[in-house]
Amino acid sequence: MSRPPARLDLGALSLARGGHLLLRKALLALPAGGTLEVVGADPELPVHARALARAWGAPFHPHDATVVLGAPVTPEGRWRGAVRSGAPGQVVAEPPATWGLAARGAAVEAGSPAFRFPWSRRDEVWTDEAGRLYLQAAAAQWDPVTAVPWATGFDLPDEVEDAVVQLMTYLVENEVAALLVPARFCAQVHPHFREIVQLLAIQAADEARHIEVFTRRALLRRPAPALSTAGGQASLQTLVEEPDFALASFLTSVLGEGSFLTLLRFLDHHAPDPVTAAVCRLAAQDEARHVAFGVAHLERHARLDPTLRLRLAAAVERRHDALRHTAGLNEEVFDALVVVAAGAWTPDALRRGWDAVVALQEEMDVGRRVRLRRLGFEEADAARLSGLHTRNFM
Amino acid sequence: MRPFVLGAVAYDPKVVTIWDGFKEFFDARGLAFDYVLFHNYERQVRAHFAGVVDVAWNSPLAWIQADRVARGRGRRARAVAMRDTDCDLTSVVVVSADDGAQGALDLAGRRIGVGAGDSPQATLLPLWSLGRAGLDLAATTVVRHDVLLGKHGDHVGGERLAAQALLRGEVDAACILDGNLLTFAAEGTLPADRVRVIHTTPAYDHCNFTVLDGVDEAVVDHFTALLLGMSWDDPGVRRLMDLEGLRAWRPGRTSGYLALEAAVDRFGTLDAFLASM
Ligand SMILES: [Fe+2]
Ligand SMILES: [Fe+2]
Numbered sequence: 001m002s003r004p005p006a007r008l009d010l011g012a013l014s015l016a017r018g019g020h021l022l023l024r025k026a027l028l029a030l031p032a033g034g035t036l037e038v039v040g041a042d043p044e045l046p047v048h049a050r051a052l053a054r055a056w057g058a059p060f061h062p063h064d065a066t067v068v069l070g071a072p073v074t075p076e077g078r079w080r081g082a083v084r085s086g087a088p089g090q091v092v093a094e095p096p097a098t099w100g101l102a103a104r105g106a107a108v109e110a111g112s113p114a115f116r117f118p119w120s121r122r123d124e125v126w127t128d129e130a131g132r133l134y135l136q137a138a139a140a141q142w143d144p145v146t147a148v149p150w151a152t153g154f155d156l157p158d159e160v161e162d163a164v165v166q167l168m169t170y171l172v173e174n175e176v177a178a179l180l181v182p183a184r185f186c187a188q189v190h191p192h193f194r195e196i197v198q199l200l201a202i203q204a205a206d207e208a209r210h211i212e213v214f215t216r217r218a219l220l221r222r223p224a225p226a227l228s229t230a231g232g233q234a235s236l237q238t239l240v241e242e243p244d245f246a247l248a249s250f251l252t253s254v255l256g257e258g259s260f261l262t263l264l265r266f267l268d269h270h271a272p273d274p275v276t277a278a279v280c281r282l283a284a285q286d287e288a289r290h291v292a293f294g295v296a297h298l299e300r301h302a303r304l305d306p307t308l309r310l311r312l313a314a315a316v317e318r319r320h321d322a323l324r325h326t327a328g329l330n331e332e333v334f335d336a337l338v339v340v341a342a343g344a345w346t347p348d349a350l351r352r353g354w355d356a357v358v359a360l361q362e363e364m365d366v367g368r369r370v371r372l373r374r375l376g377f378e379e380a381d382a383a384r385l386s387g388l389h390t391r392n393f394m
Numbered sequence: 395m396r397p398f399v400l401g402a403v404a405y406d407p408k409v410v411t412i413w414d415g416f417k418e419f420f421d422a423r424g425l426a427f428d429y430v431l432f433h434n435y436e437r438q439v440r441a442h443f444a445g446v447v448d449v450a451w452n453s454p455l456a457w458i459q460a461d462r463v464a465r466g467r468g469r470r471a472r473a474v475a476m477r478d479t480d481c482d483l484t485s486v487v488v489v490s491a492d493d494g495a496q497g498a499l500d501l502a503g504r505r506i507g508v509g510a511g512d513s514p515q516a517t518l519l520p521l522w523s524l525g526r527a528g529l530d531l532a533a534t535t536v537v538r539h540d541v542l543l544g545k546h547g548d549h550v551g552g553e554r555l556a557a558q559a560l561l562r563g564e565v566d567a568a569c570i571l572d573g574n575l576l577t578f579a580a581e582g583t584l585p586a587d588r589v590r591v592i593h594t595t596p597a598y599d600h601c602n603f604t605v606l607d608g609v610d611e612a613v614v615d616h617f618t619a620l621l622l623g624m625s626w627d628d629p630g631v632r633r634l635m636d637l638e639g640l641r642a643w644r645p646g647r648t649s650g651y652l653a654l655e656a657a658v659d660r661f662g663t664l665d666a667f668l669a670s671m
Contacts, residue, residue: 014586015576016575016576016579016580016586017579017586017587020576043591044590044591046594047484047486047572047575047591047594048572048575048576050482050484050572050597051572051573051575051576052576054478054479054481054482054483054573055479055573056641057478057626057641057642060482072641073478073626073641073642074626074627074641076627080627081627081629109629110629110632111629111630111632111633
C-alpha cells in the first residue's frame, strides 16, 4: 500500500516568483519514495512545476488541477561529499588547495577547483595576534585629507623646505616598497589564514595612505619631488624581489619598518612645520602595527623552526653583500635629515641637526637589536646583524 | 584501432570543455574516445552517414533527419541514450498579461514571435500545437528570430529575442520552452507578472545519442554503460553533468518525437534536406 502524498498549497504564490523555494523545501523533506501533491491558484503552476522537476531530477506526474512530484534523485545536492574547511575559529596546519577561497569552516563542495597558494602552511605565516592587529588597523584608518592640517600657514627657509622635499621623495619610494611587499604576499597566502590576508591587505592600504600624504607634503610648496637615487632604489629592489615570505617580512617589516618607525618619530619630533610633523606622526602609528605583525609571526615561526634564524641571518648577510657596492643612504637624504633636524640654516642649528642625526642612527640600531633579540638571536648576533642592515634604513 | 568518435554541434564555446571532459572520462575508463564538432546539425547528419562519426549527439530534429535518411536507405538509426532533462519537455505560448487572448484560437490574425526556423521547442512544436488546437496559422503572422540557423534552437538567443519582442509590443505572442520561461523570469527578461501562458504543447523529448546500423555494438554498449553509470553524486563527473545540464543519463527512447514528426510533416521542414541526401 502506498503512502498518501504529502501536500503543498502554494496559495497565490507563483513558482516563477519565489514559490520554487517552498517547493524545493517540501521535496527535500519527502521520505524515500514519497510523493508531494502541489496545489495553488496560479494557472501556470503545472508548467513551472514540470520545468523545475526536470531541472531538479524529480519525478513529475501531471493531473488536472494539481501536480504530483517525487523526491529528487540527488536530494543532498551539492552538500553531498562536501567537506568543512576547518572550523571558523581555528586554523589547520596545512589547508588543502581545494578549500580555495571558501570562508573558514564552510562546507566546500566536492570537486571544487584547487588553487595555488604558495604560503599554505600555518607555521610559515600564522600568528594569533593577526586578528587583533587587523581590527586595530581597521579602527585606526585616518583620512589623508582631513587628518593633516594642510592649510596651516608656516614659513620655512628655502634650504629647509628643499630638505623636507628631499626627505619626502625618499619616504615615498620607501613606502612604495612597503606597499608592494605585503600586496604580493596577500595574493599568495592561503585564504584559510583569513586574518593574515586581511592584515596584509590593510597594511598595503596603510602604505597607500603614506604615499598619499608624503607626496602631498612634497608638492605643497614645490612643483616636483626631488632626487631618487640609484643606491636607494637598489636597496629597495632587494626587498621587492625577495620571494620568501619569512625573509621578506624580516627584512622589510622587522628591520626596515622597525628602523623607519624610529625615523618617523624623529621627524615628528624635529619637524620644522606642522604638516611634516603630522604626516610623520600618522605614518608612525601605522608602522608600529606593521612591525608588531612582522615580529609576532616570525617569533612564532622561529620558535617552531629553529633553522629559521639561520636563514634570516643569511638573508641579512646576502643583502649586505648585494648592496656593498651601492652608496647606501645617499648624501642628499642624509644632509636633508641634518637640515630638517636643524630647522634653520645657521651654523648652530646645523651642528645640533648633525648631532641629532648621529643619535638617530644609534637609536635605530638599538631598536633593531631589541627586535632581533625578540626573535631569539643572541646579543652578539643581534648586534652584528643590526650593523649589517642597509644604510638606506629600509 | 580507431577510437569511438562522437559528433556534436558547436552551439556554444562550452561545447569544447564538455567533450574534452567526456574524452578524459571515457579514455580513463578504457573506452578510446574522440570527437568532431560540426557547425550545424545537417553537416553532422551527413557526416554520420559518411562514416565520419560513430555516434551523433543529435537534436530532436537531427534525430528525425537521421531516422528518415536511414529508412530511405534501408538502414536503421537508434537512440541509445539521453539526458533525464531531455524527457517530457513542454513549450508554452505567452501573451502580455493585459492581453485578452485566452487560448490558441484568440491568436487568429495576430503576430506570433518564434525562435529560429529550425528550433523544435521555440518554433516547430508550438506552431504545430497551436494549429492542432484549431488556429489557422495561415491567417497569422509568424515572426521568426533566426539566431544561429542550423543549430536547431540549441542557442537560447532566438527565444530571448521573441520574448523581448513581446515586451516591446512587436509581437502579440511568444513561443518559449517551459524551463526558459523560468529562466527569463529570474533574469528579468520576461517578468512573471508581465506575461500569461495561454497554450502549452504536449510533452516531447529533446536530444539523444544516435547510432546507425553497422556500428560496433560492443563499443556502443560500453559507451552507454559508462554514461548510465555516471552519478551526479560523484564529484569527479558532477562538473561535466552540470555543464551538460543533467542529473542522470537514461536509455534512449523515441516515443517523445511523435509531435515533432507531425510538425515537420505539416511544415515540410525537412523536405529540402531529405531531397539532398
Ligand atoms: Fe609606511
Ligand atoms: Fe609599513
